[in-house]
Amino acid sequence: MLAGCVIRWAVVIYGSAFFQHVKGQPSMPTFAGPVSSLTVAKGRDATLKCVVDNLGSYRVAWVHVDKQTLLTIHTHVITRNKRVSVSHHNFRTWLLHLKNVQQEDSGYYMCQVNTQPMISQVGYLEIVVPPEFVNDVVNRNISVAENANITLSCRATGNPIPKIKWRREDGHPILVGQQKVDLYDGEELNLFKVSRQSMGAYLCIASNGVPPAISRRMHVDITFPPMIWIPNQLVGAPEGDDIALECHTEAHPAATNFWVRSDHVVGTSDDKYETYLIANGYKVHMKLVIKNLNKDDYGVYRCVSKNALGETAGSVNLYKIKATSAFNRNIPLTSPTSDQTVYKVAEIEVETMGNPGIHDNLSLQEEETEISVGHSTGTQVSIMIIPYILINDIPVNVEKIVLILLKLF
Numbered sequence: 001m002l003a004g005c006v007i008r009w010a011v012v013i014y015g016s017a018f019f020q021h022v023k024g025q026p027s028m029p030t031f032a033g034p035v036s037s038l039t040v041a042k043g044r045d046a047t048l049k050c051v052v053d054n055l056g057s058y059r060v061a062w063v064h065v066d067k068q069t070l071l072t073i074h075t076h077v078i079t080r081n082k083r084v085s086v087s088h089h090n091f092r093t094w095l096l097h098l099k100n101v102q103q104e105d106s107g108y109y110m111c112q113v114n115t116q117p118m119i120s121q122v123g124y125l126e127i128v129v130p131p132e133f134v135n136d137v138v139n140r141n142i143s144v145a146e147n148a149n150i151t152l153s154c155r156a157t158g159n160p161i162p163k164i165k166w167r168r169e170d171g172h173p174i175l176v177g178q179q180k181v182d183l184y185d186g187e188e189l190n191l192f193k194v195s196r197q198s199m200g201a202y203l204c205i206a207s208n209g210v211p212p213a214i215s216r217r218m219h220v221d222i223t224f225p226p227m228i229w230i231p232n233q234l235v236g237a238p239e240g241d242d243i244a245l246e247c248h249t250e251a252h253p254a255a256t257n258f259w260v261r262s263d264h265v266v267g268t269s270d271d272k273y274e275t276y277l278i279a280n281g282y283k284v285h286m287k288l289v290i291k292n293l294n295k296d297d298y299g300v301y302r303c304v305s306k307n308a309l310g311e312t313a314g315s316v317n318l319y320k321i322k323a324t325s326a327f328n329r330n331i332p333l334t335s336p337t338s339d340q341t342v343y344k345v346a347e348i349e350v351e352t353m354g355n356p357g358i359h360d361n362l363s364l365q366e367e368e369t370e371i372s373v374g375h376s377t378g379t380q381v382s383i384m385i386i387p388y389i390l391i392n393d394i395p396v397n398v399e400k401i402v403l404i405l406l407k408l409f
Contacts, residue, residue: 027054029113032092035123040101041210042129048096050111050121055091058113062086062096065122066107072096103127103159131162131206131214143221146196152189152218154204162208169201169217196222196252196282225310226251228303233314236321239293245316247286247303254279255307259288261299272297295320 032051040046052060062071071079072086083099098105106127112120134155144150156162166174166184173180175191175198191198199222207213229248237243249257257277259266267275267288274289286303298320304313 028115029053029055029058029119031111031113031119031121035109035111035121037124037126039126039128042103042127043100046098046101046105046125048098048109048111048123048125050094050096051092052094052111052113053092055113058115060088060094061112061114062094063110063112064107065110071109098125101125101127103129106159127159128208128210129157129159130210130212131156131158131208133206133214133216140216140218141221142218143223144194146222146224147193149190149192150194150220152191152202152204152220153187154189154206154216154218155187156206156214158206158208158210160208160210162206165205165207167203167205169203172197172200174202191220194220194222196224196250198222199252199282221252223252223309224250226255226305226307226312228305228312228314230303230314230316233316235316235318237293237318238321238323239295240323241293242289242291243293243318245288245290245301245303245318247305247314247316249284249286249303249305250282251284251305251307251309252282253307253309254282255284255305257284257286257303257305259286260302260304260313266301290318293320 030053032053035048035050038046038048048062050060050062059074061073063069064071069079071077071081071084075086075088077084077086083101085097085099087095087097089095094111096109096111106125108122108124110120110122112118134157136153136155142150142152152166154164154166156164163185164187166186166189167182168174173182174184174189176184176189177192189202199220201217201219204216204218205213206215227250231246231248235243235245245259247257249255258268259273259275267273272291274291276285276287276289278285278287284305286305288301288303290297298318301316301318302313303316304311306312
């Protein structure tokens, strides 16, 4: 009711001030078409067009209906908004110009002609706004202990209302509950019982079809004490050789890693040793190279890893072997000589660790496998192999595999 009164009031004002009806005019004004609706991005310029035939001495006015504001009458700008202007072509096409449009400029605009009764056309101006984050995130770096629950939150404004998606910066899937997803929709990302695999940067991406889409980066740190894996706890080598001992550690925050023998740190200043640390995120590969082995070098070496949350160590026993051994699994296969016998694998006995159905899934290559060993007077030989076998092309840890070899020659 109020809007209608204001518009009629505006028509009366500009009618009395500027319009004089001319008697005998051959035809009345008519609109050549509707006022076109526009969609314009915030900050751009917008132009609304109104085409009137047979205007004669009648006048055209523009009104912002939603704000109940008279903007222009004929060639005069009534509003105090300096971003508004009006122009025409031959008094037929009337253009309302809005510079640097803002979201409050959106709404219905009416083109009026002061006929009796008044005629008008209405068009809609929609101002679309690209996404903008709500600045309610104080800390974008989150650090929690392993197995804790965390919630990442991200909100954005814009027109239309932006949609929020999450993804990991490294491209790895996000573990949500029991499912792994590449993208997650929603303002809040809940991660339960986080593991070290959940560590990394997460991107909150807001988009609403109005460029540009925007993203916010949040980094999740998962803290845990050091852990150590040793590929070979027993390493044999002859005197005079160089040998490498290895350990794999995981820790966050980053740990201090070093080698110890007889309670003394080795590899720091002695030319006898070379130490290598290869870091990959929270994983570190430790290697100790011992040069030109002598009898005093054999014994137990410990790899140690410590950070603010704890300390752990693992042992490697370096023992002496003869320079020439009767059996070396790296010897290339050749035809048997006078002091060698070639055996064919006849049976495999597997003792598993907690895998009772492993025998049902055991699959071997179809081709025959031959192993060259030192000469034996018996008809069969047993060989212990550690640490794993392939089951359906997947490595599986086992306690031992015993190969029963039948003599071929």
